[in-house]
Amino acid sequence: MPRARGKYHKKKKQASVKIRFFKVLFDLLLIFLTLTVIPVLIYRVTDPPTTSLLLIRWAESGYEESRPIFLEHWKSFDRISPNLVRAVVAAEDQKFFYHNGFDWQAIEAAIKTNLSTDRIVGASTISMQTARNVFLWQKRNWLRKSLEAWFTILIEFLWTKERILEVYLNVIEWGDGLFGCESASRHYYKHGSGSLS
Numbered sequence: 001m002p003r004a005r006g007k008y009h010k011k012k013k014q015a016s017v018k019i020r021f022f023k024v025l026f027d028l029l030l031i032f033l034t035l036t037v038i039p040v041l042i043y044r045v046t047d048p049p050t051t052s053l054l055l056i057r058w059a060e061s062g063y064e065e066s067r068p069i070f071l072e073h074w075k076s077f078d079r080i081s082p083n084l085v086r087a088v089v090a091a092e093d094q095k096f097f098y099h100n101g102f103d104w105q106a107i108e109a110a111i112k113t114n115l116s117t118d119r120i121v122g123a124s125t126i127s128m129q130t131a132r133n134v135f136l137w138q139k140r141n142w143l144r145k146s147l148e149a150w151f152t153i154l155i156e157f158l159w160t161k162e163r164i165l166e167v168y169l170n171v172i173e174w175g176d177g178l179f180g181c182e183s184a185s186r187h188y189y190k191h192g193s194g195s196l197s
Helices: 002-045 052-060 082-092 104-116 126-135 142-158 161-171 181-189
Strands: 173-175
Touching: 002 126, 002 142, 052 126, 082 126, 082 161, 126 142, 126 161, 161 181, 173 181
Parallel strands: none
Antiparallel strands: none
16 A cells, blocks of 8 residues: 555656646746747837847947937838838848748858858848847847847737838948938938938
C-alpha cells in the first residue's frame, strides 16, 4: 500500500511541476504580448512623442542639449505632399501597398547576396523600418531582427497602410538631427512638406 501511495504522490508532484512550468510560460507570453501589442495599439491613434532611434542618436551625441529628443512638427498623412509620398515609396519600397510588411523576393535576393559576397545588403520594407525606428534599437542581431519581424506583423495587422506611411515619414532620419519630413523640408527647402512638388 505505501508503494502505491508513493507512486501517486510522485505523479502528482510531476504534474504540479508541469502545471507550474506552463503557468510561467503563459505568464511570460502574456507579459510579452502586453509589452508589444499595447504600444502598437496606442500609436495607432496617437503620434509617438519620441522614438528609440531619436533617443539613440541623442545618446550618441553625448546628450547634446541642441539635439532633439522629442519629435517636432508632426504632419498628418493628408497634410504631407502626395509627391513626397510617391517619391519615398518609389525609392524605399515599391511594393509597399501590395505586401504584408515583407518583400519576400527582396529578402531572398539579400540573403543570396549576403552569403555570396562580403557586403551586407538589407531588404527592409517601409513597415520594417517603421517598426525598427519606433520600437527597437538599431544594432543588427537576431534578437532585434526577430522582434522587428514581430512588430512589423503587428503594425501591418493593426494599422492602415496610410498610418504606417504617416509614422514612417514623421520619424525617419533625413539628415543629422533631422527627424521627420516636416523638419527636413523646412531645413532643406525652407517651406513645409505639404507643398513639396
